[in-house]
Amino acid sequence: MTSKWNYSTLSSEEQSYESRLSKRYAACPPISRLLVQRGITSVEEAEHFFHPSLKDLHDPFLMPDMDKAVARLNKAMGAKERIMVYGDYDVDGTTAVALVYRYLRNFYSNVEYYIPTRYDEGYxxxxRSIDYAASQGVSLVIILDCGIKAIDEIDYARxxxxxxxxxxxxxxxxRLPDAVAILNPKLEGSTYPCSHLSGCGVGYKFMQAFAISNGIPGAxxxxxxxLxxxxxxxxxxxxxxxxxIMAYHGLRRLNSNPNLGLRAIIRICGLSGREITISDVIFKIGPRINASGRMQSGREAxxxxxxxxxxxxxxxxKEIDRYNQDRKELDKRITEEANAILEARGEDCSDKKSIVIYNKDWHRGIIGIVAxxxxxLYYKPAVVxxxxNGMATGSSRSVQGFDVYKAVEATRDILENFGGHTYAVGLSLKEENIPEFTRRFEEYVSANIQPNQLTPLLDIDAQITFAQITSEFVxxxxxxxxxxxxxQKPVFCARSVMDFGTSKLVGKNLEHIKLELVDDTSGKVFNCIAFNMAQHFDYIHSRRPFDIAFTIEDNKHQAAAGAIQLLIKEIRIPE
Structure with missing residues (x-):
């Protein structure tokens, strides 16, 4: 689907900040604009941004209930109570459990961890887990990345x-569960400065507070x-x-001395000896950790x-990598089946603003990916x-700017359970309620989604020329x-670029274009890659001008240090 290019603009006040910053970054004019877009208005703020410091992490005791949580943990350890560290089976949950368990294990031995099974226990x-905890003499459970809606379950545990x-x-x-302490930066009335921590991030802040209360050095x-x-x-x-800040220093750790488990995945992914980026985590490391909970048991992660x-x-x-291979095969098959159903429905020309699709035989661990x-593909909020276990269970995903959590919440009276974020929600309901859910979900989406939210937007941070892509700028x-x-990684556009004469089709089915491009501002030839854009090749090869939107990437296939490649996001052929 072709995107609408959305060009970033600056207010008059922001333009004055850009002018101030440009004195410091005169050699790279677009840099000042990119900084202002991120809310940075002075050179001092820019230096803090460019040098994230652990000293700038917030005091964990600013989070409501943190003092209660630390006091209860200290009491449990002092009384030698058995502690269970419990978490969700996805990446966030398993990394959170690993972090808290590993850290506490340094000081305390009467601790274990528990991950529920996706298929027998659910989210x-x-x-069953509470009964198990009771049978093991557990008197304190630290639950990570879930639990905020577990009112009945926590009453039973108490x-x-x-x-x-x-x-x-x-x-x-x-209504909140009757827990000893609830650490959640999204609680109503919370003034904690960072409201969008990951579940593992909340666990980190808890351990940080525990360390402070006991005078333990932070190293x-x-x-x-x-993690x-x-x-x-x-x-x-x-x-x-x-x-x-935590991601910056965590990536440094991943690239220097990761824990043994992550090191094993890095080697299996073929990332050893390369600089690991957030993209590598999203597309290579994360899916392997997730595959354990999707295909077998999150405990293995x-x-x-x-x-x-x-x-x-x-x-x-290696075992988890095998799960990931199985996951990819299932993902491909189920996605193809879902597409076939939607094509038969005529989804491309449907006037419906949402998608709800159900198949009782699909693998539960894959439906979030399929959504x-x-x-x-269709650029509509989707529920799969x-x-x-006799219950319709699903995952929903959303388009940019539309809150799918509120859309699911509007049907809560016919749901058994639901929870999640603005763009991703898990839910369960009785099978007989699927038609009514489908109707009401579509009704809510149709009434609340804006027309521009049904067309993909490609945000362009700045228009630049090839002459501006200098080594200092990069x-x-x-x-x-x-x-x-x-x-987000800045997206640039360049006008009237042309093929140097050496571009070619690549890929198993010649579906990609490997380009070498020039423009009239520089004599430099830029290596580029355009995935799944072979339809533009004949025009490009005719050496006529066209526009590109792109990001600037390190070229890991070239030996030269600092080599770059332009990753083409979209090609625009003049009408």
Whole structure:
């Protein structure tokens, strides 16, 4: 689907900030504009942005209930109570459990971890897990990346003498569980400065507060930021404030001395000896960790991430990689089946503003990925449902700017359970309620989605010429890392570029174009890659001018240090 190019503009006040910053970055004019777009208005703020410091992390005791959580943990350890660290089966949950368990294990041995199975227990706290905890003499559960809606389950646990500390980041309901402490920056009335932590990030802040209260130096905990960086990237939380600080230092750890489990995955992914980026985490490391919970058991991911022996870690990593291969095959098959159903419905020309699709035989661990693919293909909010333990269970994904959480919430009276974020929600309902859910979900989306939200937008940060892509500009651009929501990788456009005469089709089916492009501002030839754009090749090869939108990437296939490649996001042929 062709995108609408949305050109960033600056207000008059922002233009004055840009003018001020341009004195410092005169050699790279677009840099000042990119900084202002990120809310940076002075050279001092720019230097803080370019040099993220752990000293700038917020005081963890600013989070409501943090003092209660630390006091209960200290009491449990002092009384030698058995503690369970419990978390969700996705990347965020498993990294959070690994971090808290590994850190506490340094000081305390009477601790274990638990990950519910996706298929037998489902999301969040299960009655089975509470019964297990009671049978093991557990009296304190630290729950990570879930639990904020587990009112009945925590009441049941309390009746058995089990306390809960909830560390979550999902949107809470009006009524909260009766836990000893609830650590969630999204709680109503919370003034914690960073409201968009990952679940693992909340766990990190809890351990940071625990360390402060006991006078423990921070180096050991800071050494676990590789796990936080993986959670931030995989859960796609905003890359701003302390998320960006933790991701920055976590990536440094990933590139220098990652934990044994992550090191095994890095080797299996073929990333050894290369600089690992947020993109590598999103597309290579994260999916492998996730595959464990999707295909088998999320506990195996935690087993890997807390491994103390490199040979053991490598074997566990290979097993998880096999799960990922199985996941990819299932993903491809189910996506093809879903597309066939929607094509038969005439979804491309349908006047409906949403997609709800159900197949009782689809694999539950894959439906979130399929929902994402359908949203990308049809550019509509999508819900994909399957049957699990007699209940229709699903995942929803959304388009830019539309809050799918509110759309699902509008049907809550016919749902058994739901939870999530603005752009991704999990839900379950009785099979007989699917038609009514489909009707009401479409009704809400149609009434609330804006026309411009049904057309993909490609945000253009700046128009530049090839002459402006200097080595100094590229070096400064690298300092904007790590990228993510709120600090997206800048997208540029260049006008009237032309083929140098050496561009060619590549790929198994010749579906991609490897380009060498020039413009009239510079004699330099730029290497570029345009994935799945072979339809433009004949025009490009005729050496007529066209426009491109692109990001600037490090070219990992060229030996020269600092070599770059333009990743073409879209090609515009003049009418």
């Amino acid at each position: 969040g706290i299960s009655k 009746s058995l003498g089990i306390d809960f500390i909830i560390c979550d980041h999902h949107v809470p309901d009006d 050991e905990l800071e050494g676990m930021l590789d 936080v960086a993986v959670s931030i990237a995989a859960d796609i939380v905003p890359m701003v404030d302390e998320n960006r 935690v087993d890997l991430l807390v491994a103390r022996d490199s040979a053991e870690a490598h074997e566990k990593g 994402s693919r359908l949203t990308e 449902l399957t049957l699990n 070096a400064t651009l690298r300092r904007f890392n790590p990228f993510g929501p709120g600090n």
